[in-house]
Amino acid sequence: MTGHEPRREDARLLNGGARYTGDIRPDGCLHAAFARSRVASATAVSVDVAAARGLPGVVAVLTAADLDLKDIPATLGHGRPAPPAMTRPPLVRDRIRYVGEPLAVVVATDPYLAADAAALVTAAYEPAPVVATPAAAEGGPPLFPEAGSNLVLPAVTIPEGADPDLDRWPVRVAVELVSPRLAPTPMEPISFLAAPGPDGRLTIYCGHQAPHRLKRQMCDLVGLDPAAVRVVVPDVGGAFGMKAQLYPEYPVVTACAVRLGRPVAWDQTRTEQFESGTHGRGAYERVELAGTADGRIRAARIEILGDVGAYPHNGSAVPLFMRLMAQGAYDIDEVAVTTRIVVTNRAPTAPYRGAGRPEAAYGMERAVDAYAHAAGLDPAQVRLLNLVRPDQMPFRTHTGALYDGGDYAAALRMALDLAGTGEVEAWKAAGETVGLGMCVYVERSNGDPAGTEYGSVTVHPDGTVVARSGSSALGQGHESVWSRVVGDALRVPPSTVRVVQGDTDAVPAGTGSFASRSATVGGSALHNCATAVREQLRDAAAKLLGVPPGELAGELGGLSVAEVAAAVYAEGGRLFAEQEFASGAQNFPYGACVAVVAVDLDTGLVTLRRLVAVDDCGVVLDPLVVEGQLEGSLLQGVAQALFEEVVYDGEGRPLTTDLATYTLPTAPDAPGYVTGRLVTPAPSNPLGVKGAGEAGCIGAPPAIVNAVLDALRRYGVTDLRMPLTRPGCGRPFRAPVPPRCRRCSR
Amino acid sequence: MKISLIVNGTLWQGDVEPRLLLAHLLRERLRLTATRIGCDTSFCGACTVLLDGRTVKSCTVLAVQADGGSVTTAESLAGDPDDPATWHPLARAFRAHHALQCGFCTSGMLVAAAGLLAGDPDPDEDAVRHGLEGNICRCTGYGRIVDAVTGAAAEMRSAP
Amino acid sequence: MIPARFDYLRPDGVDEAVALLGPGTRVLAGGHSLIPALKLRQTTAARLVDVGRLAALRTVELDAGVLVIGAAVTYAELAAHPLVRRHCPVLARLGGRVADPQVRHRGTPAGALAHADPAGDAPAIALALGVEVAVRSAAGSRTVPAGALFTGRRETSLRAGDLVTAIRVPAHDAAWYEKFTRVSHMWAIAGACAVRGPSGVRVALANVAATPWRATGVEGALRDGATPAEAAALAADGTDPPDDVHGPAAYRRHLARVVTGRALARVTP
Structure with missing residues (x-):
């Protein structure tokens, strides 16, 4: 398949036909609201719900003691156990660990009454010490006294025993960096609806990235029979990782619906999303590089400190994703990466778009620029000298990744060409405060190589096709792209292919849409099934015509799909294939990003004059869909560099609790995008595709920060913290203040 | 309090609490769910509707304030999903330019764009960007939305 | 909500x-x-x-x-x-x-x-x-x-x-409001309005104190013959800017001087 086809889902999304979870309201639906902690750390918590229970319209007000729910297990992701004491009660039992933690649920006949009642819930408690920063976590008062410390993962170095001697090299640099916490902020906050049906089954509607997993979790935590639970994912208003998580509100609302025998809906407010929806990033990193005076980087020592907030959940895996990619796109003789993960009295973290790759790329790309300047060399030349070469592919990093192909240097050269480096030099010569910065990134998609995805393809007797996928869409356009993948492999028009997704009753198994795995494993599963059914069709056509399959004239010997299908079903056969596909390998998209910025020295305002991205995500299934992913991801990267940060004060209170305090760009704040593309097919899946959704937010932040440093280096500025226009870094560059402001210094 | 308003050309009358927000009236009482709530604090623009011909954020308007007024929601821009010829030019342009992904901001974006073009049929890029500064999209990076609105404006100007 | x-x-x-x-x-x-x-x-x-x-x-x-x-x-x-x-x-x-x-x-x-x-x-x-x-x-x-x-x-x-x-x-001869924000739809991190009228130039600032702030020092300096740039340097005197997620107080004091200078440049011949 080549070229762009108008998206099928657009027909309803543009004509009032979209249905997100919050649009679904069964008759008699009750509304849940949560009372939440206003302090970050407390013990001996006792919740008083009497006043709330007394309000008219209130059906139930329930606390942990009222609901017999299992704790949410602590995890390091991918089945790696976290300290077992760090489990999470869905409602606070005796200890509060962050502002926004749910204390009690109110269920009322109307959302207005539920909000009124939730406001009447009070809590008595003993204040406890607050671990407000990751730096304070180690050795600080433990959030989980039974765990003994706040370490989720004590310092672990890979490769085991690695201890490179950096001092033997003439050029050595060290950078200390923060990738601030970010709020994923999909435009649809979370909605969750649990609706018992007359048949005794429970249907859960939720814009979730992994419906089959959500079903298993609800059955486990609430104690439900899997046969009696169905999870439906309606239209989803963006996710970016935030909707792949197990929120404590889910089992609570589910339990309420079961207990009350009525539908119960919960619509998260935006403030709840900022306070208790998961955050991303939140990584602290020290990168040391050493090498030769002519620019060859020989050794790297990298330390990662990950803050996963109050409970180790899926976010605990992010520092490990970061570790995997810490070597970046470079061939370095010796690398050691030491990782620690801690809990703090802040909202729990989870993967957010990029999840570990932006943090890793930011560390390495800032350090490579520092290396180039220490050696007095051009940053592009240093990169070209050290990038992994095509003839080294597949390339095994010291951190265990197996890069699967590509020409990293070609991506950088193309990006620099598109950026117009000559014009930038002319601006500089004319005295403008402009800078150019770059980033070469390699990332990994399909995080769990053994992870499977379900697909099936059925050709019905009338010739219509149904494709079922365990990977359901969050806005990426699966209906359109899956119908084309299946149509192409079956040699039928995509318009005849109906795509079924996001329904655990209609799709027997599924893993989900996250970690840039949908096309890789979900698309491949459907491709393989469609290819198998095509063979079934050809065999049947040959049999009907009485010729060997290899001698069919044309696709089906002149027969239509419907004619063949009717004959097959008439004889009691069927045309069907299903598969749980695993690619068995991660794949490694890569690319380069170049930013050209102008800096207003009086105000610190950074303006993007040019933002160039060259990406190689393997075979492109739909160019406009991939371009849309790249551009949207780029703006999230721009916003990370310039605008966004989740901020807590010293008492663990969140200061960014709505869109007035957490700054998102709108149309006038967004740059134009210049993009280029390389195509190196992935060897590990039949479509040759790699992940396309993360690239922009990985490449843009280091490119922009490096560009601003390039513009300001002549003023003595050598370090900046993201977001750049934030306190201290948007400081008056001409004013007599030290280059490291108090918020920048650690 | 008893109120009456015209919604998408049809009279609606009913009794509402003074605190009921226009967005909730539209979504919960009239089941016009294309008006979506994304932020609660009049920043994101997903709840944008026209009130007496002007774009407003319906999460920050009381239903009683709209009493006697005329409200136009994204539903009024809708055509037959199966027949693009019936779609609003903005909707056709959004699809052609791939100016939407998840679609959650889209109805607010369409209403904001329609309001913009009603006042300025030929906006330049800067005017389009500032005309949409009350609407947040987290998926597209905005460039394709700007292109779509500019493209639709050209089509609407040349329409008979 | x-x-x-x-x-x-x-x-x-x-x-x-x-x-x-x-x-x-x-x-x-x-x-x-x-x-x-x-x-x-x-x-x-x-x-x-x-x-x-x-x-x-x-x-x-x-x-x-x-x-x-x-x-x-x-x-x-x-x-x-x-x-x-x-x-x-x-x-x-x-x-x-x-x-x-x-x-x-x-x-x-x-x-x-x-x-x-x-x-x-x-x-x-x-x-x-x-x-x-x-x-x-x-x-x-x-x-x-x-x-x-x-x-x-x-x-x-x-x-x-x-x-x-x-x-x-009241009638005035010229006025300009200079606002500094990072994104277009947000409140001023700091803003300055300069108005030239029959009795001289008046300057007031946004978001540098608990109330909108009249920069009387700037006005006085202008009356005494200071250049706009010299007067703008006094814009932060007496202010008590907030220290919040959009900017620390010291940054706002600096911005007060910048936006005042820019506003004055628009209203002074």
Whole structure:
């Protein structure tokens, strides 16, 4: 398949036909609201719900003691156990660990009454010490006294025993960096609806990235029979990782619906999303590089400190994703990466778009620029000298990744060409405060190589096709792209292919849409099934015509799909294939990003004059869909560099609790995008595709920060913290203040 | 309090609490769910509707304030999903330019764009960007939305 | 996000509106400061008196050289009104730029003055223009100069029974509001309005103190013959800027000088 086809889902999304979870309201639906902690750390918590229970319209007000729910297990992701004491009660039992933690649920006949009642819930408690920063976590008062410390993962170095001697090299640099916490902020906050049906089954509607997993979790935590639970994912208003998580509100609302025998809906407010929806990033990193005076980087020592907030959940895996990619796109003789993960009295973290790759790329790309300047060399030349070469592919990093192909240097050269480096030099010569910065990134998609995805393809007797996928869409356009993948492999028009997704009753198994795995494993599963059914069709056509399959004239010997299908079903056969596909390998998209910025020295305002991205995500299934992913991801990267940060004060209170305090760009704040593309097919899946959704937010932040440093280096500025226009870094560059402001210094 | 308003050309009358927000009236009482709530604090623009011909954020308007007024929601821009010829030019342009992904901001974006073009049929890029500064999209990076609105404006100007 | 309960009254005239005011009652015009605060339950009201449609508050006229802007006139109407564009371009420009189009269609400058958010643009501009706020109460009519209106963070000298009916803008020769934000739709991190009039230049700043801040030091220096640049260097004197997620106090003090310099450059020949 080549070229762009108008998206099928657009027909309803543009004509009032979209249905997100919050649009679904069964008759008699009750509304849940949560009372939440206003302090970050407390013990001996006792919740008083009497006043709330007394309000008219209130059906139930329930606390942990009222609901017999299992704790949410602590995890390091991918089945790696976290300290077992760090489990999470869905409602606070005796200890509060962050502002926004749910204390009690109110269920009322109307959302207005539920909000009124939730406001009447009070809590008595003993204040406890607050671990407000990751730096304070180690050795600080433990959030989980039974765990003994706040370490989720004590310092672990890979490769085991690695201890490179950096001092033997003439050029050595060290950078200390923060990738601030970010709020994923999909435009649809979370909605969750649990609706018992007359048949005794429970249907859960939720814009979730992994419906089959959500079903298993609800059955486990609430104690439900899997046969009696169905999870439906309606239209989803963006996710970016935030909707792949197990929120404590889910089992609570589910339990309420079961207990009350009525539908119960919960619509998260935006403030709840900022306070208790998961955050991303939140990584602290020290990168040391050493090498030769002519620019060859020989050794790297990298330390990662990950803050996963109050409970180790899926976010605990992010520092490990970061570790995997810490070597970046470079061939370095010796690398050691030491990782620690801690809990703090802040909202729990989870993967957010990029999840570990932006943090890793930011560390390495800032350090490579520092290396180039220490050696007095051009940053592009240093990169070209050290990038992994095509003839080294597949390339095994010291951190265990197996890069699967590509020409990293070609991506950088193309990006620099598109950026117009000559014009930038002319601006500089004319005295403008402009800078150019770059980033070469390699990332990994399909995080769990053994992870499977379900697909099936059925050709019905009338010739219509149904494709079922365990990977359901969050806005990426699966209906359109899956119908084309299946149509192409079956040699039928995509318009005849109906795509079924996001329904655990209609799709027997599924893993989900996250970690840039949908096309890789979900698309491949459907491709393989469609290819198998095509063979079934050809065999049947040959049999009907009485010729060997290899001698069919044309696709089906002149027969239509419907004619063949009717004959097959008439004889009691069927045309069907299903598969749980695993690619068995991660794949490694890569690319380069170049930013050209102008800096207003009086105000610190950074303006993007040019933002160039060259990406190689393997075979492109739909160019406009991939371009849309790249551009949207780029703006999230721009916003990370310039605008966004989740901020807590010293008492663990969140200061960014709505869109007035957490700054998102709108149309006038967004740059134009210049993009280029390389195509190196992935060897590990039949479509040759790699992940396309993360690239922009990985490449843009280091490119922009490096560009601003390039513009300001002549003023003595050598370090900046993201977001750049934030306190201290948007400081008056001409004013007599030290280059490291108090918020920048650690 | 008893109120009456015209919604998408049809009279609606009913009794509402003074605190009921226009967005909730539209979504919960009239089941016009294309008006979506994304932020609660009049920043994101997903709840944008026209009130007496002007774009407003319906999460920050009381239903009683709209009493006697005329409200136009994204539903009024809708055509037959199966027949693009019936779609609003903005909707056709959004699809052609791939100016939407998840679609959650889209109805607010369409209403904001329609309001913009009603006042300025030929906006330049800067005017389009500032005309949409009350609407947040987290998926597209905005460039394709700007292109779509500019493209639709050209089509609407040349329409008979 | 849902407000607590309140009663709602929509009087037919100014006298009736004034009669309804009292403790626990809040005036509702566009509602774009009040409704978000009610939704976040940061403020409460027993009842709202909606004056948004009162014809007497929806006029713009020129009264002996003074521009009189009704309290229920929205930002968008301000931007489009020929009298405002001719006699007070700085307010017309604000009407086309503050926040975003939807907010401008509902929000009113008079409401912004009554809300008295020190981060707001309209209060600082009003202070620099030397506007008077026309007020009606059971006791009769009076005017309050902007300089006597703002008493604290979101606090004014208005009393529970007061209804702002209009803003009276005196004639001036030139005015400019310079606002620094990182993204287009946000409040000023710092802003400065400079107004040149018959008695010299007046300067007021947004978001550098608990109230909109009159930079008297800058004005005095200009009177004493300082250059605009020299005068702007004094802009932060006496300010007490907030230290928040949008910027630390020291940065805002610096920005105060920058935006003041830029505003002065626009109004000084």
